[in-house]
Amino acid sequence: MNILSFSGFIPEQICDTVRFIRHPGQRSIAHYCGYAADFISRVLDDDSIDGCVFPRTCDSTRVLESYLAGSGKFVHRLHVPARRDGLAVAYLAERIKGYQKAVEAHYGVTLDNVPQRGELVNERNAAVARLYGALPELSFGAYIDMLHAMLQRPLAEQTVPDTLPASAGGKPVYLVGSTMCSAGLASAIEEAGMNIVGDRLTESKRLFSAPPVSAKGDIYENIAASMLHNRTSPTQNDFDSILQEDLAEIKSKGVLGVIFVTQKYCEPYDYLYSVYKKALDKLSVPALRLTLTDSTDGRRFDAAIETFADIL
Amino acid sequence: MGQSSIQLQAKLMREYYRDFSKYAKGKLPARKTAWVTAFTPVEILEALDIQYIYPESYAAVIAASGQEQTVLEESERQELCRDCCSYACCIEGTLALEAGPRGLPPRPDVLIATNNQCNTLPNWWNILAERYGVPLIVLDYPGEAAEREMAYEYVIAQHRDLIEKMEALSGNKLDMDRLAQLIENSRASVAAWRRVTDLLAERDIEPTLLFDGISFLITHRCKPETAALYEVMEEEFSQTPPADESKPRLFWLGYPLWYHEKRYMPELLGECRISGSNYITWWSLDYDGDTPMEQLFSAYNYTFLNLKQETKDARLSEDIRRSGAVGAVTLHNKSCKCDFVSARNIPIPQAELEIDMIDRTFLDEGRARRQMEALLESICAG
Ligand code: SF4
Numbered sequence: 001m002n003i004l005s006f007s008g009f010i011p012e013q014i015c016d017t018v019r020f021i022r023h024p025g026q027r028s029i030a031h032y033c034g035y036a037a038d039f040i041s042r043v044l045d046d047d048s049i050d051g052c053v054f055p056r057t058c059d060s061t062r063v064l065e066s067y068l069a070g071s072g073k074f075v076h077r078l079h080v081p082a083r084r085d086g087l088a089v090a091y092l093a094e095r096i097k098g099y100q101k102a103v104e105a106h107y108g109v110t111l112d113n114v115p116q117r118g119e120l121v122n123e124r125n126a127a128v129a130r131l132y133g134a135l136p137e138l139s140f141g142a143y144i145d146m147l148h149a150m151l152q153r154p155l156a157e158q159t160v161p162d163t164l165p166a167s168a169g170g171k172p173v174y175l176v177g178s179t180m181c182s183a184g185l186a187s188a189i190e191e192a193g194m195n196i197v198g199d200r201l202t203e204s205k206r207l208f209s210a211p212p213v214s215a216k217g218d219i220y221e222n223i224a225a226s227m228l229h230n231r232t233s234p235t236q237n238d239f240d241s242i243l244q245e246d247l248a249e250i251k252s253k254g255v256l257g258v259i260f261v262t263q264k265y266c267e268p269y270d271y272l273y274s275v276y277k278k279a280l281d282k283l284s285v286p287a288l289r290l291t292l293t294d295s296t297d298g299r300r301f302d303a304a305i306e307t308f309a310d311i312l
Numbered sequence: 313m314g315q316s317s318i319q320l321q322a323k324l325m326r327e328y329y330r331d332f333s334k335y336a337k338g339k340l341p342a343r344k345t346a347w348v349t350a351f352t353p354v355e356i357l358e359a360l361d362i363q364y365i366y367p368e369s370y371a372a373v374i375a376a377s378g379q380e381q382t383v384l385e386e387s388e389r390q391e392l393c394r395d396c397c398s399y400a401c402c403i404e405g406t407l408a409l410e411a412g413p414r415g416l417p418p419r420p421d422v423l424i425a426t427n428n429q430c431n432t433l434p435n436w437w438n439i440l441a442e443r444y445g446v447p448l449i450v451l452d453y454p455g456e457a458a459e460r461e462m463a464y465e466y467v468i469a470q471h472r473d474l475i476e477k478m479e480a481l482s483g484n485k486l487d488m489d490r491l492a493q494l495i496e497n498s499r500a501s502v503a504a505w506r507r508v509t510d511l512l513a514e515r516d517i518e519p520t521l522l523f524d525g526i527s528f529l530i531t532h533r534c535k536p537e538t539a540a541l542y543e544v545m546e547e548e549f550s551q552t553p554p555a556d557e558s559k560p561r562l563f564w565l566g567y568p569l570w571y572h573e574k575r576y577m578p579e580l581l582g583e584c585r586i587s588g589s590n591y592i593t594w595w596s597l598d599y600d601g602d603t604p605m606e607q608l609f610s611a612y613n614y615t616f617l618n619l620k621q622e623t624k625d626a627r628l629s630e631d632i633r634r635s636g637a638v639g640a641v642t643l644h645n646k647s648c649k650c651d652f653v654s655a656r657n658i659p660i661p662q663a664e665l666e667i668d669m670i671d672r673t674f675l676d677e678g679r680a681r682r683q684m685e686a687l688l689e690s691i692c693a694g
């Protein structure tokens with residue numbers, strides 16, 4: 001069983017999946033983000049992958065199923081609610097059960113260790129949170145590489161080191177975006193004399209900010225509540241809380257600038273940027289926007305990053 | 313003698329936009345006002361006497377008035393990326409400039425967004441919520457992705473929650489009989505509109521009339537005037553001569569081009585004619601069910617863009633078959649991603665044109681012309 005999962009919206013408590021980070025796919029779908037197109041390519045091209053699971057959270061993920069349904073592999077779309085209230089929690093709990101049943105039926109397995117996996121996720125997230133807390137002193141490039149490698153491994157084998165190589169210091173900046181798929185971009189930012197002291201990335205802040213899942217009561221409702229009450233993605237339609245949380249962290253960490261890393265044709269972040277930028281302007285915090293063409297866009301944006309570092 | 317459909321449409325438009333110029337000068341609406349997306353269960357709002365406004369429709373009007381470039385540029389200055397849906401960019405620019413061709417929409421008391429057509433709309437509504445500082449309600453419709461029973465419970469609970477919030481906003485209590493009547497009106501509008509659209513394949517009808525005519529099924533679907541208007545249209549269209557059968561039939565797969573005087577590009581179609589379009593079927597909602605709550609669930613959970621690919625394929629194939637089209641003009645609409653992908657398995661030759669329904673600069677006319685020529689050649693050769 002080797003299921004490729006699309007994003008942080010796939011509950012790790014159910015079964016092991018391989019988190020998609022990047023893939024050099026040649027597919028291009030008019031006006032869709034390259035990240036989603038590369039996910040499709042990997043599912044179709046990579047024989048080691050025998051299934052995939054993804055949410056429906058933006059217009060790009062909305063169409064994944066129509067490209068993957070005929071792949072002959074396990075294909076599951078998890079409907080993550082567009083709201084976060086009690087109604088949504090109860091509904092998502094049912095969807096998670098449906099996901100588990102679909103995996104069990106397709107692979108002929110019984111997934112009976114959900115509470116234990118929940119505990120492992122809680123512990124791992126707490127360890128990542130500790131590292132994040134130490135970020136001003138640690139290299140963000142090393143931190144993000146560690147997270148990406150970790151998310152490729154089965155949950156039981158995911159280990160989080162106590163520390164990482166030290167940061168070279170520099171002007172404190174904050175990173176916003178979905179998955180930081182671009183290899184080397186974090187290093188480019190650090191080499192330009194900036195120190196990434198915080199973020200709202202799917203694989204970092206949004207991962208470990210999910211409240212711990214209790215094994216008491218209905219485990220599925222607990223997982224659903226945790227999934228919906230971490231730091232949100234703009235796809236969850238609560239820009240207000242994103243602004244409040246991020247601006248508080250930006251102020252408390254003395255951040256001098258914000259770097260927005262998004263995919264071309266990623267509307268959720270495009271919309272978020274328009275209000276985020278205005279909020280930053282009010283605080284006189286400059287923003288740099290870097291737009292990636294797809295998941296393997298390896299450009300270092302050296303000129304733009306250096307200019308931004310100079311402005312700071 | 314009764315009024316013509318053009319007169320009836322002009323009257324409805326006048327009423328809808330009547331106070332926009334006053335709103336632009338700061339007038340506040342007399343009734344509580346919601347800004348809604350095109351597939352919102354507006355029957356609930358109408359029953360509670362809440363005024364509802366469609367920003368998407370106003371964006372189309374702005375493009376039709378030729379003012380879209382000014383507002384799109386302003387929207388970019390407001391940091392909204394031009395890759396986003398042009399409806400959103402158009403409205404963002406208009407609100408920032410505080411001026412539009414008919415004035416401005418009334419200030420909202422609440423924003424209601426649905427995801428039964430795309431996920432863009434709830435995102436766009438977030439930036440409106442930041443602008444106006446008013447509550448945002450997102451209605452989450454699973455569509456065919458969830459089993460009917462589960463989807464039903466989830467959607468009904470959200471509709472009940474919406475009713476409660478709208479009762480509190482309006483100070484009115486929902487009268488179920490009134491809601492049932494409004495749903496009946498919507499059904500009558502849909503039924504009459506279906507009869508109108510059926511005539512496109514066989515009669516010599518300018519597609520522009522349908523691209524413009526459907527806007528009332530969006531903005532006024534639960535009002536009795538809409539069915540009345542469509543009955544007049546049906547009568548008028550029935551009296552037009554039969555279509556010229558020597559002209560090959562084409563299916564228009566995508567949005568009308570709001571900036572274009574004709575809403576499509578007759579100049580590129582050669583001797584062909586448009587005999588069908590998916591856009592004009594989108595608001596033909598099925599209000600199936602025994603109770604008003606069931607009917608609203610069926611209508612708004614199973615909108616076309618919320619269906620599974622195979623259901624969309626089947627519906628689209630049937631629409632194309634009924635239109636008798638031998639080729640399709642398929643629009644890769646920069647704004648509307650879901651629309652294009654939903655049409656990816658169509659069974660006839662097609663020209664895939666890169667366009668935007670609002671931003672006229674998006675079209676490479678030379679390229680589109682060559683693509684259309686290739687399509688026409690393949691149809692003729694076939
Ligand atoms: S990068 Fe943006 S558009 Fe692409 S899948 Fe993620 S949220 Fe959706």
Ligand code: SF4
Pocket residue numbers: 368397398399429430431432433647648649650651
């Ligand atoms: S044009 Fe498409 S993307 Fe834009 S609001 Fe309409 S359905 Fe959504």
